[in-house]
Amino acid sequence: MTVNPVPFGDRLAQAVATRSSQVVLGLDPDPRIAGEGPEAVRGFCEGLLRAAAPACVAVKPQFAWFERLGAPGWELVRHLAELAGELGLLVIADAKRGDIGVTAGAYAEALLTGPFDALTVNPMLGSDAVEPFVAAARGTGRGLFVLVRTSNPGAAELQDLELASGGPWHEAVAAKVAGWGAAGVGAASLSDVGAVVGATVPGHLARLRGLMPQQPLLIPGVGAQGGRPEDLGPAFTTGRAGAVVAASRSIMTAADPRAAAEDLRERLWEVSG
């Protein structure tokens, strides 16, 4: 931990520029694809990482698939994060944690440390539950991506409920995220508090970009879930590092994962130019 760490937004902007990529490789080692047991998962993930890394800017291990392996999975996800770092990738821990203040601080000690550069966070519990994550991230040049509008079919049920004050509930979340991130904006005009916004409802993107002009967006839902890179233009109106796009199944099940990642890299670079 340095005294004056480089803010996460600047690290992200630098990484996108250096690697000419906004592709986040999702590591979701479903045993139906990766094989069962820690050794099979290790081999699968290492191979996928080494193959796809040159086309990517970051990797996003999905913690559920490692937790189901028990303690060895916990060791494995850290090992893979370290390998990703050696390959020049940022590491986004996709664990979607959220809990009351003192507990959030304990989660930050577990997941905003070591090889993990950023963490996904669930905002439902409000500011006092998010602020310990913000403090831990900001103090060490790490970042957060807070769930605002997810990519799954059922996301609308609770996230899109219309408020009496106008607008859907998730826009109130977006306003909170902008506030949590306001004091963490770096030289590249990107905050250390970003947002998860799904690609599956592109109509949301322009509006949410307007509400969160300094938030880096982490966009899932491209590929297997139906989102198209061509629809993501509004996410990049603030620059090429305004959004990074996660793809998991479409890369890891491809005959040539590197070619699949490279294809996505090129399509995103074009739409963000």
Add this chain to the structure above:
Amino acid sequence: MTVNPVPFGDRLAQAVATRSSQVVLGLDPDPRIAGEGPEAVRGFCEGLLRAAAPACVAVKPQFAWFERLGAPGWELVRHLAELAGELGLLVIADAKRGDIGVTAGAYAEALLTGPFDALTVNPMLGSDAVEPFVAAARGTGRGLFVLVRTSNPGAAELQDLELASGGPWHEAVAAKVAGWGAAGVGAASLSDVGAVVGATVPGHLARLRGLMPQQPLLIPGVGAQGGRPEDLGPAFTTGRAGAVVAASRSIMTAADPRAAAEDLRERLWEVSG
């Protein structure tokens, strides 16, 4: 796994009756209290469990405090859950997970298995994110407690936002929870899908009980957070097993943890009668 498991609601009702208690011992081994490192935490938690168990119906390990210990923490929480089972307690894994469908299924494999009888779940992502947890729980006689209205000061910010259709957002969550649990109601008229409702705003309890008449409630916020057992009457209008009440710091920092748990047990038994 049995072919026809006893529904979780019936297991809960039986446990409350057998142990004459609605006290859930929160295991939150903050190193400032428990000491640092897996061995210190193990000793602290084992001692606390053995001391307080006779006055309790369940134990609720808070996963954040174990995850910060890395892989050894993951082994330790399972060991403590097994010990709690041997002491006659139900085990509620307080991990507040929530993710899209296939990922939720992986979390269920990690956390609704072995010694864990129930899991806390975050509902923000909607039905397709909660249903894999419901299926995993129902198939094995396990249960869920879905976050509806949490006990922390910032809970109001997003959970209490007023909807255009009337009522706060968390009441829409409550209606969803009742729906998710409708097919899992046992002979004791309690569902396998319960709800987390904080004790810190007792005015919510009567209304939420009305919206969720068959949900067992898991009530945090008594003791250190300011909630009073005497205010919890509306939670028990459906019977003594209608709610279980989590206490952590007020028991684990007491000079005599067993006496503290016993005192809470007696106050809850009286208010629920």
